[in-house]
Amino acid sequence: MNWELRLQLAAHPLAYPLVRGIGRIAPVVRVPKVGVVVSDAALAKEVLADTAHFTKTGPGSPADLWTPVVGPTVLLNMEGAAHAELRRKLSGLFTPRSVTDLCARVADEPMRRLRDDLATGRPVDLVTVVRDLVGAVICELVGLDATGAGRAWAAGTAITSMIRLGRPRLTPAQVRRGKAALGELTRPAAKAYAVGDPATVPGRMRELGLTEEEALGAVAAFVLTGTETLVSYIPRLVALLHDTGWLDRLAAAPDRMDDVVAEALRVTVPSPVMLRSVAADTGIGRVAVRAGDRVVIATISAARGHGAFDPDRPHPPAVRQLWFGAGPHFCLGMPLAYAEIRAVLGAVLSAAPLSVVARRAAVRVLIPGYERLVVRRG
Numbered sequence: 001m002n003w004e005l006r007l008q009l010a011a012h013p014l015a016y017p018l019v020r021g022i023g024r025i026a027p028v029v030r031v032p033k034v035g036v037v038v039s040d041a042a043l044a045k046e047v048l049a050d051t052a053h054f055t056k057t058g059p060g061s062p063a064d065l066w067t068p069v070v071g072p073t074v075l076l077n078m079e080g081a082a083h084a085e086l087r088r089k090l091s092g093l094f095t096p097r098s099v100t101d102l103c104a105r106v107a108d109e110p111m112r113r114l115r116d117d118l119a120t121g122r123p124v125d126l127v128t129v130v131r132d133l134v135g136a137v138i139c140e141l142v143g144l145d146a147t148g149a150g151r152a153w154a155a156g157t158a159i160t161s162m163i164r165l166g167r168p169r170l171t172p173a174q175v176r177r178g179k180a181a182l183g184e185l186t187r188p189a190a191k192a193y194a195v196g197d198p199a200t201v202p203g204r205m206r207e208l209g210l211t212e213e214e215a216l217g218a219v220a221a222f223v224l225t226g227t228e229t230l231v232s233y234i235p236r237l238v239a240l241l242h243d244t245g246w247l248d249r250l251a252a253a254p255d256r257m258d259d260v261v262a263e264a265l266r267v268t269v270p271s272p273v274m275l276r277s278v279a280a281d282t283g284i285g286r287v288a289v290r291a292g293d294r295v296v297i298a299t300i301s302a303a304r305g306h307g308a309f310d311p312d313r314p315h316p317p318a319v320r321q322l323w324f325g326a327g328p329h330f331c332l333g334m335p336l337a338y339a340e341i342r343a344v345l346g347a348v349l350s351a352a353p354l355s356v357v358a359r360r361a362a363v364r365v366l367i368p369g370y371e372r373l374v375v376r377r378g
């Protein structure tokens with residue numbers, strides 16, 4: 001069994017085969033207790049772009065899951081003018097210039113250490129490296145000192161590990177646990193907001209005109225979206241390149257990096273499912289849906305349906321970037337995600353050829369990934 005399949009089954013032993021099996025029946029299938037499952041890329045993009053009929057705030061939507069823990073203004077649980085306005089205010093944090101500066105401040109030193117460790121032949125656990133890096137980036141982004149890096153990761157997983165496909169809402173005990181985990185991060189961020197120093201991101205958010213509630217909501221949104229996705233993806237990218245012989249090919253032709261990164265995103269899909277609620281009666285493909293229905297966009301099936309890992313095969317337009325979403329909620333952090341991916345991959349390639357000396361799949365996590373991926377030069 002290949003490692004990608006092992007990772008999926010370790011995370012979701014029942015849900016993964018179920019979702020992939022449904023995708024093979026038809027592009028859109030109504031499944032009792034789960035919702036209307038969409039497994040076709042073009043239809044998925046239609047749903048994501050159609051805000052008149054589909055929302056992130058109705059029954060069974062992400063708002064049902066997140067709002068009790070993170071509050072009402074976290075982008076991912078907003079719609080309409082308020083959502084567009086908050087995105088506009090935050091967009092300055094993700095310009096190419098801001099992202100390059102942020103990565104230079106936070107990633108240069110740990111990536112230099114990674115290169116040195118690999119160059120001297122030391123075994124390195126890439127999961128730990130990436131966990132520390134993305135935690136530190138989020139801390140810098142939300143104005144916490146780097147000692148909070150571990151806490152950023154822990155808060156993100158404490159919340160996401162409670163989510164299951166067949167569980168549209170969290171229990172009161174889970175809400176309490178999630179709030180406690182997030183409070184570790186939002187308390188210092190609230191302090192930074194109150195002080196208002198524009199050198200800290202909450203201070204800058206205040207300067208940009210965000211209310212305290214919006215700024216703390218943004219902190220929560222970044223923690224939820226910007227940590228586990230990359231801790232899942234980057235080690236899987238390296239493992240996939242190693243297992244398919246592409247690590248050495250890429251080291252010899254680094255201009256292929258963007259094709260390889262995009263193709264590995266298609267195969268790994270670090271955002272395997274997106275949820276929507278039907279706001280007004282309509283249809284998805286041939287299936288009629290009614291207001292209040294839950295829609296499960298199985299990005300994993302839509303993307304993986306296009307075959308095995310092959311960076312030489314261009315992506316059909318319907319599939320392109322689907323793993324970052326589509327429409328008004330398209331991933332705000334994509335430029336930052338790419339910068340972090342390139343930083344780690346660049347350091348790894350500098351030491352090619354590499355071998356994987358140990359690996360273990362993470363169990364019972366929301367986003368499949370490695371618990372450990374140890375690589376060494378040679």
Ligand code: HEM
Nearest residue numbers: 075076222225226229271274323324325329331332333337
């Ligand atoms: C490989 C890494 C990543 C993937 C695959 C990914 C994927 C996604 C997807 C699919 C969505 C849309 C979800 C939906 O419409 O239901 C999204 C939204 C979002 N992402 Fe990312 N993401 C990644 C990394 C990041 C990073 C590093 C950040 C920055 C901290 C970030 C910030 C956000 C935010 C703030 C939203 C909410 C946007 C909104 O609702 O308007 N993401 N992401």
